[in-house]
Amino acid sequence: MPGTHVRLATDEPLLLDCGVALGPVTVAYRTYGALNADRSNAILVCHALTGDQFVAEPHPVTGKPGWWDLLVGPGKVLDTDRYHVVCANVLGGCMGTTGPMDINPETGEPYGLDFPVITISDMVQVQALLLDHLGIDQLFCVIGGSMGGMQVLEWAARFPERVFAAVPIAAAARHSSQNIAFNEVGRQAIMADPDWCQGEYLRHGKVPTRGLAVARMAAHITYLSDSALHRKFGRRLQGRDALSFGFDADFQVESYLRHQGITFVERFDANSYLYITRAMDYFDIAAEHGGALSKAFADTPVRFCLFSFTSDWLFPTVESRAVVKALNAAAANVSFVEVKTDKGHDAFLLDEPEFATTLRGFLDGAGKHRGLGEG
Amino acid sequence: MPGTHVRLATDEPLLLDCGVALGPVTVAYRTYGALNADRSNAILVCHALTGDQFVAEPHPVTGKPGWWDLLVGPGKVLDTDRYHVVCANVLGGCMGTTGPMDINPETGEPYGLDFPVITISDMVQVQALLLDHLGIDQLFCVIGGSMGGMQVLEWAARFPERVFAAVPIAAAARHSSQNIAFNEVGRQAIMADPDWCQGEYLRHGKVPTRGLAVARMAAHITYLSDSALHRKFGRRLQGRDALSFGFDADFQVESYLRHQGITFVERFDANSYLYITRAMDYFDIAAEHGGALSKAFADTPVRFCLFSFTSDWLFPTVESRAVVKALNAAAANVSFVEVKTDKGHDAFLLDEPEFATTLRGFLDGAGKHRGLGEG
Numbered sequence: 112m113p114g115t116h117v118r119l120a121t122d123e124p125l126l127l128d129c130g131v132a133l134g135p136v137t138v139a140y141r142t143y144g145a146l147n148a149d150r151s152n153a154i155l156v157c158h159a160l161t162g163d164q165f166v167a168e169p170h171p172v173t174g175k176p177g178w179w180d181l182l183v184g185p186g187k188v189l190d191t192d193r194y195h196v197v198c199a200n201v202l203g204g205c206m207g208t209t210g211p212m213d214i215n216p217e218t219g220e221p222y223g224l225d226f227p228v229i230t231i232s233d234m235v236q237v238q239a240l241l242l243d244h245l246g247i248d249q250l251f252c253v254i255g256g257s258m259g260g261m262q263v264l265e266w267a268a269r270f271p272e273r274v275f276a277a278v279p280i281a282a283a284a285r286h287s288s289q290n291i292a293f294n295e296v297g298r299q300a301i302m303a304d305p306d307w308c309q310g311e312y313l314r315h316g317k318v319p320t321r322g323l324a325v326a327r328m329a330a331h332i333t334y335l336s337d338s339a340l341h342r343k344f345g346r347r348l349q350g351r352d353a354l355s356f357g358f359d360a361d362f363q364v365e366s367y368l369r370h371q372g373i374t375f376v377e378r379f380d381a382n383s384y385l386y387i388t389r390a391m392d393y394f395d396i397a398a399e400h401g402g403a404l405s406k407a408f409a410d411t412p413v414r415f416c417l418f419s420f421t422s423d424w425l426f427p428t429v430e431s432r433a434v435v436k437a438l439n440a441a442a443a444n445v446s447f448v449e450v451k452t453d454k455g456h457d458a459f460l461l462d463e464p465e466f467a468t469t470l471r472g473f474l475d476g477a478g479k480h481r482g483l484g485e486g
Numbered sequence: 487m488p489g490t491h492v493r494l495a496t497d498e499p500l501l502l503d504c505g506v507a508l509g510p511v512t513v514a515y516r517t518y519g520a521l522n523a524d525r526s527n528a529i530l531v532c533h534a535l536t537g538d539q540f541v542a543e544p545h546p547v548t549g550k551p552g553w554w555d556l557l558v559g560p561g562k563v564l565d566t567d568r569y570h571v572v573c574a575n576v577l578g579g580c581m582g583t584t585g586p587m588d589i590n591p592e593t594g595e596p597y598g599l600d601f602p603v604i605t606i607s608d609m610v611q612v613q614a615l616l617l618d619h620l621g622i623d624q625l626f627c628v629i630g631g632s633m634g635g636m637q638v639l640e641w642a643a644r645f646p647e648r649v650f651a652a653v654p655i656a657a658a659a660r661h662s663s664q665n666i667a668f669n670e671v672g673r674q675a676i677m678a679d680p681d682w683c684q685g686e687y688l689r690h691g692k693v694p695t696r697g698l699a700v701a702r703m704a705a706h707i708t709y710l711s712d713s714a715l716h717r718k719f720g721r722r723l724q725g726r727d728a729l730s731f732g733f734d735a736d737f738q739v740e741s742y743l744r745h746q747g748i749t750f751v752e753r754f755d756a757n758s759y760l761y762i763t764r765a766m767d768y769f770d771i772a773a774e775h776g777g778a779l780s781k782a783f784a785d786t787p788v789r790f791c792l793f794s795f796t797s798d799w800l801f802p803t804v805e806s807r808a809v810v811k812a813l814n815a816a817a818a819n820v821s822f823v824e825v826k827t828d829k830g831h832d833a834f835l836l837d838e839p840e841f842a843t844t845l846r847g848f849l850d851g852a853g854k855h856r857g858l859g860e861g
Contacts, residue, residue, distance in 0.1 A: 129731035228731035288715035288739045289707065295740045296704045298733065299747070303696035305680055321678035329671045329704050332664065337802070340663035346770060354768055356504035356603040358673065358760060362767065364663045365670045372674070385733060392737065393729055395721060424799070427712070 114139055114164060114171070116207055119240040128393075131227035138241050139207025140199035143167050143183060144191030146247070152483055153247045154189055155238060156198040157255030157262035160330075160387055161379055163206040166198040167191070172378040181462060188471045193483065194251065199241055201234045201262075203387050205380035208237070212313060212380045222382075224310035229386060231258070231394045235265045239273070249273050251481055252474065256280035256459035257426065258387070261394050264434065267415070268396055268407040276414040276477040278470065280459045281423050283430035284404050284437070285395035290425060293333055294388040297326030301381045310382055323381045324372030331371045336422035336455030340364060397437075404437035411438075414480070415445040416473040418466060420458040446473060489514055489539060489546070491582055494615040506602035513616050514582025515574035518542050518558060519566030521622070527858055528622045529564055530613060531573040532630030532637035535705075535762055536754055538581040541573040542566070547753045556837060563846045568858065569626065574616055576609045576637075578762050580755035583612070587688060587755045597757075599685035604761060606633070606769045610640045614648070624648050626856055627849065631655035631834035632801065633762070636769050639809065642790070643771055643782040651789040651852040653845065655834045656798050658805035659779050659812070660770035665800060668708055669763040672701030676756045685757055698756045699747030706746045711797035711830030715739060772812075779812035786813075789855070790820040791848040793841060795833040821848060 116139050119125075124134025141164045146153060156166050156179065167183035169176060183189040189196055200208035203226070211226035218225070242250070253266045253274050260282020267277040286294075301307055304322025308315045332340075344364040348354070351361065360366040397404040415438055419431040428449050438445040450466045452458045459466070491514050494500075499509030516539045521528060531541050531554065542558035544551060558564040564571055575583035578601070586601035593600070617625070628641045628649050635657020642652040661669075676682055679697030683690045707715075719739040723729070726736065735741040772779040790813055794806040803824050813820040825841045827833045834841070853859075 224733070228733075285721065287712060288719045288721065288737075289710075289712045291721070291737050292703075292707045292715060292739050292743055295735075295737075295743055296700060296707065299703060299744070300675055300678075300700045302733075303675075303700055304678065325671060325675045325678055325700065328667075328674060332667045332671065335664075337662060337664045337799070340667060344663045346660065346663065346666070346773075358599070358603075358677075358764065360670075362663075362666050362670075364667050368667055368670055369674070389733065398721075424712070 114141055114207060117241065117244055119237065119244060125233070125236060125240070127227050127233050128230040129227050133209070133227060136202065136209045136237055136240075137207065137213070138199050138209075138237060140164050140197060140241060141166065141168065143196040144194050146195040146245075150247055151249070151251060151481060152193065153195045153197055153242075153250050154252045154254060155242070155250050155266075156183065156189070156196060157238070157253065157259035158198065158201065159255070159257035159259050160391065161375070162259070163204065164198045164200045165206075167196070170378070173374070178460065181460075182467065182470075188467050188474070189254070193478070197241070197245065197247075199238055201387065202237045203229045203234070203383060203390065205383040210380070211382035211386055221313040223313065224382070226382070226386060228389055230390050231261045231265050232269065232399075234390065235262055235269060238262070238266075239270060242273070249275060251483065252276040252278060252477065254278040254280070255282075257282060257456065258391050260426075261391065264396055267411060267413045268400070271411045271413050274413050275481050276416070276473070278416050278418070278473070279431075279434065280418040281420055281426045281456055283426050284397060284434050286391050287430070291392045293330065294392055296329050297388060298385050300325040300329065301385060307381060312381070318376070319381045320376040323376045323379065323384060326384060327375040328368045328372045331368060333425045334455060334457040336424065336453055338422060338453040339455050342453065404433065405440035408438055408441040408443055411441060411443050413443065414477050415443055416470070417445065417447045418459070418470070419449045420454065420456070420463075421449060421451045422453045423456040423458065425456040489516055489582060492616065492619055494612070494619060500608070500611060500615070502602050502608045503605040504602050508584070508602060511577065511584045511612055511615075512582065512588070513574050513584075513612060515539050515572060515616060516541065516543065518571040519569055521570040521620075525622055526624070526626060526856060527568065528570045528572055528617075528625050529627045529629060530617070530625050530641075531558065531564070531571060532613070532628065532634035533573065533576065534630070534632035534634050535766065536750070537634070538579065539573045539575045540581075542571070545753070548749070553835065556835075557842065557845075563842050563849070564629070568853070572616070572620065572622075574613055576762065577612045578604045578609070578758060578765065580758040585755070586757035586761055596688040598688065599757070601757070601761060603764055605765050606636045606640050607644065607774075609765065610637055610644060613637070613641075614645060617648070624650060626858065627651040627653060627852065629653040629655070630657075632657060632831065633766050635801075636766065639771055642786060642788045643775070646786045646788050649788050650856050651791070651848070653791050653793070653848070654806075654809065655793040656795055656801045656831055658801050659772060659809050661766050662805070666767045668705065669767055671704050672763060673760050675700040675704065676760060682756060687756070693751070694756045695751040698751045698754065698759060701759060702750040703743045703747045706743060708800045709830060709832040711799065711828055713797060713828040714830050717828065779808065780815035783813055783816040783818055786816060786818050788818065789852050790818060791845070792820070792822045793834070793845070794824045795829065795831070795838075796824060796826045797828045798831040798833065800831040
């Protein structure tokens with residue numbers, strides 16, 4: 112895998128939430144823009160479920176632009192002329208960071224289901240080790256959408272002294288029952304594929320592409336919205352003038368979904384999908400703090416800016432409001448913007464001017480407080 | 487299969503929307519309550535995607551109460567002391583009416599994918615033949631939820647003179663892009679199962695249980711609501727005190743969904759699932775009438791009463807409102823009630839007092855106009 116790699120936890124292994132000691136751990140990451148002399152301008156970007164470290168450069172497998180190319184780069188909102196942007200593939204991922212497709216040193220075979228079940232907190236712990244390695248004591252900002260936003264919240268709760276500002280986008284402090292249900296459907300689709308081989312498909316030279324594609328298709332619907340699908344596809348037919356009275360992809364939306372499934376399996380590992388969805392399901396910051404979300408952020412020095420999107424039904428505004436309420440109860444410095452859009456959960460990846468403008472303003476303001484130069 | 491069966495379209499085959507002539511057609515149906523001397527008290531109940539004719543008596547496979555036992559029976563809202571209730575398994579179904587698991591007379595083997603693709607209109611045409619057979623010229627009422635509501639709308643549009651009153655519940659005049667997408671995920675899950683055998687699993691002595699279970703799990707989430715899932719399950723664990731850090735069903739919602747998948751495959755045929763979801767996708771009454779929904783109901787004599795449920799995101803209120811608007815444009819006699827509930831799409835199957843009371847009132851009022859005796 113191209114990009115930068117570092118082996119961490121080499122002296123002593125990482126103690127995971129599940130109780131397993133894991134180490135050494137390889138972390139695959141990318142940086143954009145220079146770290147300033149004060150080492151005070153670093154922004155950690157946390158990626159979502161199927162994201163990776165290639166945030167602002169072409170993806171090595173698909174050749175597509177970086178997943179947040181719209182926001183990260185010279186002169187952009189996350190301005191790499193001003194900020195040092197760091198993005199690492201999460202623990203359990205499949206783009207170079209240690210995960211279930213890697214070789215288990217104890218067996219010499221790919222981990223498969225022998226890989227320990229990891230949590231959002233474990234992911235954050237690995238990111239903290241990476242920052243130690245990079246000599247970054249405190250982040251200017253940690254930012255991310257969806258599962259990335261979960262990591263942001265975990266960062267603020269666990270390492271408040273290492274975070275100056277935090278931007279959780281389209282996220283939640285705990286995964287909802289409905290979201291666990293959707294994740295479970297995806298996992299069952301993968302595990303129903305005989306080519307999954309009880310998780311040992313790599314040893315058998317197989318790939319559960321059909322199951323993984325179905326998982327992706329189901330998940331992809333949840334990233335959009337009813338109105339966005341109606342606007343993009345409606346009931347329009349795909350490459351034909353009339354219904355076929357068959358089971359081919361008559362409708363554009365079917366063709367689009369099938370394409371999403373087919374292309375996903377080329378770049379993602381099925382077991383990683385199981386592990387990362389499980390980490391999301393397990394996420395519940397309040398539960399880690401005696402059931403009170405505000406306790407997770409007691410006396411926090413972190414400046415927060417939260418975003419939600421009106422048509423996001425996977426991480427609806429009510430989830431962000433619960434976090435804002437807890438932060439207010441902890442007397443934290445918090446801004447919150449609900450952006451009006453019909454683009455659903457994926458809006459954070461798309462061109463949303465109100466989101467971009469507000470985020471730029473928040474970073475500018477926080478940058479002044481942090482003593483960063485003008486843009 | 488127990489129950490009543492009749493062979494229809496014996497003299498001349500049924501001309502389906504796809505252009506295929508199909509016949510004879512077996513229809514499996516059940517009736518409850520006596521037909522009056524005027525033959526004016528019949529109510530046709532149309533079932534949803536996975537429903538069947540066993541509306542008010544135990545299901546012969548599962549032993550569970552009839553799917554609308556709550557509403558259909560002596561003294562109930564659909565009072566079988568007053569009304570003659572008829573319910574038939576739809577064309578393409580798997581509970582006795584001709585469908586893809588039946589023997590294709592041309593080959594002597596189960597139809598599989600040689601069964602013609604059917605439409606909601608084809609289902610209604612078969613129901614009309616059944617009413618001919620039963621000597622019922624005009625229904626007092628045709629009623630149904632979800633896909634059943636689609637059939638109700640099709641009945642009113644196609645055979646207005648045969649319908650005195652129509653009650654479409656949690657339905658739509660056309661299947662939305664998002665709903666087509668969810669159906670496509672279910673179909674892909676089934677077709678991804680190697681035991682589906684390109685649709686010929688019955689010939690190979692196999693059943694694509696894993697794929698069908700995944701399809702059911704994905705669909706089942708859409709029948710509920712975020713808040714209902716939160717209320718019923720939240721993040722509660724299933725039979726354990728702590729997370730297992732594995733891929734068993736840690737959460738109650740996972741266990742519930744898996745159970746839904748496992749029990750569904752015992753009573754439903756995978757190819758029927760493909761055909762019936764396709765019929766829903768193809769449904770678009772306006773398209774059948776030059777693009778104008780109001781034209782479908784021009785000068786209609788039918789009395790309509792529509793219901794939607796606030797938390798139903800599969801067939802949201804906006805879909806019912808579009809039908810009401812078209813009916814108003816056609817100067818039809820129409821009532822509409824949006825019932826406040828957190829139970830989601832499935833609310834029409836559940837104990838919803840406002841829904842039951844309003845429906846009883848509508849039937850009483852319509853019954854007086856039709857000259858039916860008091861209850």
